[in-house]
Amino acid sequence: IAAAVVSLYFLELTNVFVPAHVGFQCHERGLSLPYVEPARETVPLLMLFSLAFAVPSATIMIGEGIVFCCLCRRQGSSADASGAVIGCNFSSYLRRAVRFVGVHVFGLCAALLVADILQLSTGFHAPYFLTVCKPNYTLLNTSCDESPYVMQDICTGQDADAISAGRKTFPSEHATIAAFAAIYISKFLY
Secondary structure, eight states: HHHHHHHHHHHHSSSOOOOOOOOTTTTTTTOEEEEHHHSSSSSSSSHHHHHHHHHHHHHHHHHHHHHHHHHHTTTOBBBBBSOOOOTOOHHHHHHHHHHHHHHHHHHHHHHHHHHHHHHHHHOOTTTTHHHOEEEEEEGGGSSTTOOOOOOSOOOOOOOOOOOOOOOOOSHHHHHHHHHHHHHHHHHHOO
């Protein structure tokens, strides 16, 4: 888990790895949508992380608690000298719950790591890329009429973080995290 967390730190919070530069069409409407600040997103990333961790963790704890109670009830109330129900002690519940939560956290980190690597290597543009990039088409050696596909980095936008984020859209971090949490919980409950 530690290696995944350290890798995520370098991929997400530093500029050690930069996204691939992919070309775009001059004045492409599909890349000129308005930019939404990360704090104003419908589902902010911090809330998604919280829900993707808390909901599955709570489900695991409750599910393992139900299994623990059913197991204790089925085995009867025969207690040994220490007061623990034979074959049904709290440490086994705790061990199973922590193991499932640990696997869930590792899976979240691994899924996010794979998504980040794919985002950096593909460099697909976000729908707001041209809005934050503010390309200066006069820097091209040719006109947009002659060569409408731009491969050079002609961005003049001031927000380097927004431009970098505009080059990292596929696969979506939101979709990756939500899908992993949903699949893990469905497999746990099955």
